[in-house]
Structures are given as structure tokens and as C-alpha cells.
Amino acid sequence: MRVVSLVPSLTEAVAVTLPGLLVGATDWCTHPADLDLPRVGGTKYPDLDRIRALRPDLVLLNIEENRREDAAALAAAGVSIRLTYPRTVDGALTELADLLRDLGASAEPDWLASARRAWAARPETPVTRRAVVPVWRRPWVVLGADTFAGDVLRRLGVSNLYAEQPQRYPRPTLEQLRATVPELVVLPDEPYRFARDDGPEAFPGMPCALVSGRHLTWYGPSLAAAPAVLAAQLANPVVAG
Template sequence: MRVVSLVPSLTEAVTLTLPGALVGATDWCTHPEGLDVARVGGSKYPDLDRVLALRPDLVLLNVEENRRADADALVAAGVPVRVTYPRTVDEALTELADLLRELGAPAEPEWLLAARRAWATLPASPPPRRAVVPVWRRPWVVLGADTFAGDVLRRLGVTNLYADDPERYPRPSLDELRAREPELVVLPDEPYRFTAEDGPEAFPGVPCALLSGRHLTWYGPSLAAAPAVLSAQLADPVVRPG
């Protein structure tokens, strides 16, 4: 089967599980390192002519990563698509297992079994911390309800103060974020690249945890290491003077 992936998480999952199946990926598909397949542009604006030229048997997409218009265009061109949309860790594990089985994997790969074990045997977390989770700046955008990353953080003892917001990605002002009086600010390095110099200064006196975006938002082989990586980063926040 010839597969094109427009989702970095799934690019890594398919490549490690079924070497040779993947024939194309986006420019943002950075894992596994050294990936040598045709590149088809970005996740939001792929070059569909390049995708079609690869004669894929299946194109992998995600509701949040990709545009509905591109999925519709591929279907109209006669190309089968598989659209993923996990909103919890359990849903991600199930969707991955189903996808890999349908692509011809004879059994669940070791990385997926390791991910199941890692999330089933989480160490005791500290008392829940009330947090805001910005994912963009200028304007500020935060995690709201019903997101995969939100479920990851919940399992690690982080209570998202916007988890009951009607929007999945609310856009509060900085004053509104501060008014929530978070005990913790979670700053992933993607999609916006928050750093120790860009982010914590907006929340003086509040601990700011700088997290690996790949381990927070990717649903693939990184899931196996995510609990340990993220727990360590949550335990080592940056605090700017108040």
C-alpha cells in the first residue's frame, strides 16, 4: 500500500511500523529523523498535485491538522482518505491500533504496546494544579474543552481552567488569563514556540512549565515517552519575578 501522510504523528507511526509504506509526507513531518520520502508542502496547505502524483492508495489526515477542503478535493479525485480525530489518550491508542492493522501490520508494534503500558501505569501525580495552557500568542489562544492535549495534562495532574469553555480554543486577553489566577501556566513549544524568554514574562510570579509540544500533542510513538518527559517538565517550572 502507498500511503501519504499529512499528519506528523501518523508519519512517524507508519514509518516505524511499516517501513516502505509511506511515499509522501508534509514539510513539517520531522520524525523519524532522516525520513526520506517525497515532500508535499504544509499540513494546512499541501500541494495536492504533488500528492496525486504519488498515486497514493490512502492519504492520512486529521481534523485539527488539515483543512476539510483538501480532504474533499482528494475524495473528489478518487483518492481514499483516513481522517483521525482523537480527543483523549485512549481514543488515540485505539485509532492508532485500528489504522496500523488496516494498513497491514501483523501485530501491534512495540512502541504502541509501550505507550499502553506507560499510560496505564502512571506514577502518583502531585495534587492537581489549576492551570492555563496557551498554545499561541498574538493573539493569546488557550486549550479549551475536549482536546487531546487537555486529556494528556489531566492525566498528569493539571486542571485546565478553560476545560469547561464552550470553545475548544478560546481567545482570552492576557488580562483575562491573569484574572483566572492560575497556579501554573503550561507553555508548549508548538504550535507556538514558547521559550524561557518568550512567555513566562507575561505571568510574573506564576510558575510556568515549558513542555515538549511533540510529547503533549502528537499521538504516535512519542506517546510511550510522553508521561515521563512531561512529568519531569511540569516538575521544573520557570518563575519570573513578580
Template sequence: MRVVSLVPSLTEAVAVSAPGLLVGATDWCGHPADLDVVRIGGTKNPDVEAILRLRPDLVVANEEENREPDLAALRQAGLTVMVTVVRDLPGALAELERVLVDGCGLGARPAWLDAAREAWDAVRPEAPRRKAVVPVWRRPWMVLGRDTFAGDLLARLGVDHLHAGHPERYPRVPLDELRASGADLVVLPDEPYRFTADDGPEAFPGLPAALVSGRHLTWYGPSLAEAPRVLRAALR
């Protein structure tokens, strides 16, 4: 079977679970570090012709990360495209099983997927719960809003983000409003915007800042098995 992945987390999931199936991935697919496949452009601007030349049996994508016109072009060319929809942890685990077992033809769930389920089943939220703002971009400032996978993971760890009830999933919010939100901390992932110790915390003077791994907060794949431990350590 030949698989092309348009999503970094799905690339890692397929590469770890079924080595040899992947023939193409995006320029942003950095895990596993030694992945040796044809690069077919970005998640938002894949090279459709390059994908067609790879003659994949399956293209895996995500409704949030990839653009519908690109996916429609692939379908129109006769390719099978499996699109994941992820809003929370249970949905992520179910979609991973669908991609790997139903889509890629694995005979059973990979061991890491069971390990991820067990790791999160064992999580008990820390008390007292904390309130956070969670920027995902700056210039302009954008934060986690409603129905996000990252927001669900944080909630399971005892951190409630203050824009969970916003009508948009990734709203633009002025910095002054974020500063005045009454948050206990600001959570700054290193993707999609790469917040660092020198780029992000200074915008929230007096507010504790937690720099967290975007791969563990926003990716649904093998990183989920260690995400509770990694995220909890960063949030302390």
C-alpha cells in the same frame, strides 16, 4: 502499499511501524529525523496535484489539522483518505491502531503502541492537583479549551487546565484574563507556537512556568510511550 501522511504524528507512527510504506509527508513532518520522502506542502495547504502524482493507496489525515476542502479534493480524485478524530488518550490509541492495522495493513499492533498503553496505564496523578492555563498561541493569546487530547494528558498527570469547560476547543482569551484566572502554573508547549524561556514566561509574572515538549503533549504516535516521563519531569 503507498501511503501519504498529512499529519506529523501519523507520519512518525507509520514510518516507525512500517518502514517503506510512506512515499509522501508534509513539510512539517520532522520525525523520524532521517525521513526521506517527497514533501507535499503544509498541513493546511497540501499540494493536491503532488499527492496525486505519488499514486498513494492511502492518505492519512486528521480532522483538526487538515482542511476538509483539501481532503474532499483528494477523495474526488479517487484516493482513499482515512481521517482520524482524537479528543483523548483512549481515542488516540484506538485511532492509531485503526490507521496502522486497518489502514496500512499491519498484521498486529506495533510494540511501541502497546508500550504507550502500558506507560499511561501506570500513571497515577500527582497530588495535590494543580490548576493551569495552557496557551498554544500568542498574538492573539489562545489556550486549550474543551475536549482536547493535550488537556486529557495533563489531567492524567494531575494538572487541570482552567478552560476545560469553555465552549470552544481553542478559545482566544485576553492576557489579563489569563493572569487573573487563579492558576497555579502556566504550561507552555513548544508547538504549535514555539514558547521558550525567553518568549512566554515573562507574560505571567509571579506564576511558575513549565516549558514542555509539544511533541510529547500534542502528538499521538511513538512519543506517547515516553510522554508520561518527559512531561512529568517538565511539570515539576
């Protein structure tokens, strides 16, 4: 089987579980570090001609990361596609197991079993901190309702103040964000690369946790380490003057 992945999380999951299956990936597929594959552009605007030229038996997409238009164009061209859309940790573990089995894995890979154990060993923590979770600035965009990353944080005791909004990714003003008076501001390093000097200064006097975007938003091998990595980062916020 020849597989093209347009989802960085799934690229890593397939590459480490079923080496040799992937024949193409996006420019944003950065894991595993030694991945050596033809690139087909970005997740939002892939080169569809290049994808078709790779003669894939299957293209992996995600409803959130990839555009509906590209999925429709590939399907119309006779290319088989598989859409993923996990919105919870448990949902991600299930979708990964189903996908890898359908791709030919004879047993659940060690990293997926480790991820199950890691999350099972950390029972859901009672909510202790009310937070806002920006994922972009200029304009500000935050996590809203029904997101995988939101469930990850909830499992770690962080309540997203925008979780009840109708939009999945609201665009409040900075003044509106500050007015929610969050107990914590969670700033991942992707998709926007928040850093100590880029993000916390917008929330003076408020604790800001700088966290790994890969461990917060990727659903793949990073899930095994995510509970410990994120818990440590959430416990050590910085406060801008």
C-alpha cells in the same frame, strides 16, 4: 500500498512500524529524523496536485490538523482518505492500533505496547494544579474543551481552566488569562515555540512549565515516553520576575 500522510504524528507512527509504505509527507513531518520522502507542503495548505501525482492509495488526515476543504477535494478526485480525531489518550491508542492493523501490521508494534504500559503504569493523578495552556501568542490562543492535549494533562493531574469553554481553542486576552489566577501556566514548544525568554515574562510571578509540544500533542511513538517526560517538566516550572 502507497500512503501519503498529512499528519506528523501518523507519519512517524507509520514510518517506524511499516517502513516503505509512505510515499509522501508534509514539511512538518520531522520524525523519524532520517525520514527521506517527497514533501507535499504544510498540514493546512498541502499541494494537492503533488499529492495526486504520488498516486497514493490512501491519504492520512486529522480533523483538527488538516482543512476540511483539502479532505473534500482529495475525496472528490477519487483519492481514498482516512480521518483521525483522537481526543483522549485511550482514544489515541485505539485509533493507532486500528490504523496500523488496517495498513497491514501483523502485530501491535513494540512502541505502541510500550505506550500502553507507560500510561497504565501511571494511574490518573488527582487534580492538583489549575492551569492555562497557551498554544499561540499574538494573538493568545489556549487549549479549550475536548482536546487530546487537555486529556494528557488531566491524566497528569493538571486541570485546564478553559476546558469548560464552548470553543476548543479560545482566544482570551492576556489580561483575561492572568485574571484566571492559574496555579500553573503550561507553555509547549509547539505549535508556538515558547521558551524561557518568550512566554514566562507575560505571566510575572506565576509558575510556568516549559514542556515538549511533541510529547503533549503528538499521538504516535512519543506517547511511550510522554508520561515521564511531561511529569518531569511539569514538576520544574520557572517563575519570571
